[in-house]
Amino acid sequence: MVLVIQESWIQQMSLRDNILFGKTYHEQWYRKVIDACALENDIKNLGPAGDHTLIGENGVTLSGGQKARLSLARAVYQDKDIYLLDDPLSAVDVHVARHLFSHCIRGILKHKTRLLCTHQIQFMEKADYIILIDNGRIIRTGKPNEVLSSAENLLLSSNQSSQTSLATTHKSLVDIEEQVIQTETALQNEAEQRCTGTVKFTIWKRYFIAVGICLSFSIVFSVFLMQASRNVFDWWLSYWTSHQLSVINMTNITGRTSFKILNPSVVTILDARPIFGFATQSADQDFKSFFTIYVGLAIANSFFTLIRAFTFAYGGIEAARKLHKSLLNSLLQCSISFFDTTPSGRILNRFSSDTWSVDDSLPFIMNVLLANIFSLLGTLVLCCYGLPKFLIVLVPLAIFYYFIQNYYRWTSREIKRISSVALSPVYAHFGETISGLSTIRAFRHVTRFVEHNFFLVSNSIRAQFSSLVAGSWLGFRLQLIGIVMVAGISLIGVIEHVYTIHGSNPALVGLSLSYILSVTGLLNGLISSFTETEKEMVGVERVTAYIDELPKEDENEEQFVILNEDREQKGAMIEYRHVTMKYNVEQKPALDNITFQIKSNEKIGIVGRTGSGKSSLLATLFRTVNLSEGQILIDNVDTTTIQRRILRQSLAIIPQDPFLFSGTIRENLDPYQRHTDEEIHMALEKCHLRDLVENLGNGLDSIIVERGRNFSVGQKQLFCLARALLRKAKILCLDEATANIDMETDRLIQASIRDTCSDVTVITIAHRVQTIVDSDRVLVMDNGRIIEFDTPSNLLENPQSTFAQLVRQAKVQIPS
Template sequence: MMCAPFCSQSKNMLYYLSSSRSPVRWAESAGQNSSGNLTFYLSVYGGIAAANSIFTALRALLFALGTVHAATTIHRRLLQRVLRATVTFFDSTPVGRIINRFSSDMYCVDDFLPFILNIFLANIFGLLGMLVMISYGLPMILPVLLPLGLLYYSIQRYYRHTSRELKRLQSITLSPIYSHFSETLSGLSTIRATRHADSNTAVQWLDIRLQMIGVVVVTAIAVIAIIQHQRRAGDPGLVGLSLSYALSITGLLSGLISSFTQTEAMMVSVERAEEYSTTLPCEPREGIVTVEPDWPRHGRIDFRDAILCYRPGLPNALDGVNFTISPGEKIGIVGRTGSGKSSLFLVLFRMMELNSGQILIDGTSTRELNLEDLRSRLAIIPQDPFLFSGSVRENLDPLSRHMDSDLMDVLSQCHLQDLVERIGGLDADVGEKGKNFSLGQRQLLCLARALLTHAKILCIDEATASVDHQTDQLLQQTIRKRFKERTVLTIAHRLNTIMDSDRVLVMHAGRVAEMDSPKTLSDKRDSHFYRLINSGQNGSTED
């Protein structure tokens, strides 16, 4: 599709040449005083004008369609790549840098690049048409145009390289440039008095050289026209047409270089978008093993020599972790800040890939599973509950897989049915990040969302760390009742919330320090768990 504008520009050039040639023939036949010739040339010229209008509209349509298609493809590839990027990328890349790709760079691709590219192509074909017409009218000009073309190429090549670097600097220091320009205009007399005129006229380097080339072309055409006239070998109409074109060649050359340079600068935005689309580290999507629809049936979890390092040079977040969780077992996970508690959940959901070792769920390695299959079969209640802008229904069931009765049932189990009915039911609006709900209500909505998954494994990442005591009690009550037969892993901020767990997993420096029942560990005075109970404030595991 992008080839169509080039073809259309070529047709425009041909009609441009035809429209230039017709008045010459018309003028040559003017002395015959023939009304038939007048009608013929008026028809030809009118037909050329009409055809040119049609092809101009066709060129604009094809160019618009082509650029919109190209920009849409670039944006789609960029968005898909970013959505599939690894957690490490988001940890190491500022959000502003990512937004800049979608705002500033995509604006150039969508808006400015097509505009300047259209001007660039028009200048190219306009210059080609002019040179063809001049060469046709004055064949002897060709030996002059060839060396001038080489000179023009060397000038524009030097100018583009320096201009490109200046464009990059300009994007960084745009305001000081504008300030300097206004101060220069107001201080011209001072510039002349201090003999700095040379440094200020240096910015006219390109225009001066293009004007010189234009002068040489016009002079050469005039000299060659005189020579051809003396030899009676020239066509006066074509000579006049060539001279009229030569007078405007300087502006066309300047416009060509300017549009070429700007097009090249705008292509940097395409390059930056393509850099993200091709080099961004992405999560592996395909799996080796296909699991049954009801997998996992039991909820057994095995960590075997799991080692995780977030980035080279950093200590291991998980350093040879080994433990087994039986189906339906309730496990409390505790430890100081940075001990590796949250890292267990990251590798379980494959938000981070293990450096070595493996994790098995019901005997199947998570590394061999499709990411969508793995994550859709696990449920999590995050520490910071996240709700999308939309309706309550969309937040509970974004894929519309459940009946409204099922949604109201889980809301009732989470003690939210009365609240939802009071604000308008399942179609009630949810503000951005759930701002129209309290923190405790958002946490309960996340619990309701987890209940809908019917997952055999539930992960709770310090869900009660920031909620009030009443909400904490509601959460614990619902989890004990609804997940009685399921495997539950709870990262605890308040130790009293995991004292009724089957076992407690204590993490220390990325390793499993101990794992046993809460009573057994709390009775051992030399255990890490005992020290956490006695050193934490209000039962907190934080330092």
């Protein structure tokens, strides 16, 4: 058993792989399926790659009808015994619907059990058995001659949003993932690009600018002061000890032998000051001076540490906020074509893994890096100050250390980049699986998808494991360097003490030894933190690449003009002058020398076969794609001279994709809170949604879950219509907005549009001829050209016209 749902779920792979869906390729059966689902011409139009052309994520490079037929072909190729078809005919035009019904549903599947849910009443007479459903209840069942004769009046006059089906209704769990733009370009299956080599200085500069120049300097200076105060603190204790020991008469100290501890004057003997040379009352002032400085250095170190922590935290937050804001703005302003060719997993990777690096990991590890740098410098300075000959050991070790860390940094940096790139397919596959879960389960391919997910996760973990191995390789060599340093400073201290006249200062030698014992950890920490910082900077590199390199929507450099606002309550006049548009320079034009004019307040219907260029008209009107030739004028103003934001404010669209945001109904209908509750309720009333909203309990404050999944597809389209009516735009565009609504509700919506949009120019794209028969004029398109453009009555007078043929095929009753 297989299921074809309304959502037309398409994977990001070639057209052939989408149809095979894990099954073995059989040439003869494959060709039969392609022919039955009317995909031959579409495959030819994909380009030289044919059915090996990569389909964009969720089928963004296909039209709604093409996705519906591809989804149907995938189910047919599985060759199962039972087929559940949830209205696969609503997304295609009348001609293609008849082909699918005769060649696929009643042709190649004629020996299968088929349960078809549809709004297309004209196909019911060919069914073996009919189940008529109204308001979730079965009201009539039987043979077509039994049900159609008695239910005809109900089907034509029902005020409810009834559902006519050949089987039980299947409520889609996911929205129809259609898109306004039909992209005909053949995509290449390219892996995500990644940089190579060292992280460029411009990336570091970009991050420090995001932190703030003054704040960056304050951070570095506070770390320097913190480490300097700590080293001076330790040096002062050493100096205090050596200074007092140099002026004490050692015989007086040793004269106080241990037997005196038994003397009754135990308080005098246990006085600590004589140990430091303060044996007299006159020296008590020196003790206070040394002690005061010692405490002052401790307080200063604590203060500088606090300043460092605060500046680092604030700087990290500031950089993350600025970069995230720039990334979001860049994404919102980029060209629509970017989303056609880029998997959502790559975008999610930037906003999740890479942003997490910038927001959390990078500030933390950079804090550790600066602390390690100044700690190592302080250690080496003190060791060289106490034992200058230590430089003999330090120089060759420094050279060896440089080559070791350079080799490790290069390796780990590339591993980080590979790891980042390997995460994108995991995100994309996970999102794709969630959106198509109902199809995957119905086809019983859960195991295959789980195994593929394990494969992608394994690739990602492999890179992380390599990073751990490289870290172990580095740690072993750094320990060798630390051992040589400890041995060297110990040997130098002994040699100076034995073979020099003055010997070495015991206090400084002890201080050097105490510091050098930690040098292994410091060396390891320095290279590890520096490498980790470079690896985390890859996140900044990837975020910056999106900020700087995303294709932006081109804006005219000339002075922008403003649409005529004096005609605020009237529809706009639209004129296309010799418009030619290509989605790709190597492809044939999606619109080929289009010229027509729409009068103010006119209602225009647009029909044509799938891929004829209907949605491309709206794409050019909204300037989501650029024209190759020609002009589009609104109220005699060239749209290229109007700023996109201003242009789109005068337009409203109800797309094939009825998208709703998470939040309340009020927030979805009136996101800017510009309308009163009465106005919102009035819009809901016109769209036949008021009773539904009031029955939800919280009214306009009722919650809409993610992507509006608590409403049916038809209800979501009605909400989108209410949102468009509230906007009061000059031009209202409907792109198959009523494809998933029953015919009676379709008629009610069209009546609402006529009543409420009398002063608005309306452009309606529809497969259903019933939707546009009462338009002022009808525009018929084929292969990117206008073949007919006249009033419905004039077109129907000519029985040879394409529009008249469509009306006859749809068996539409035209009111006289």
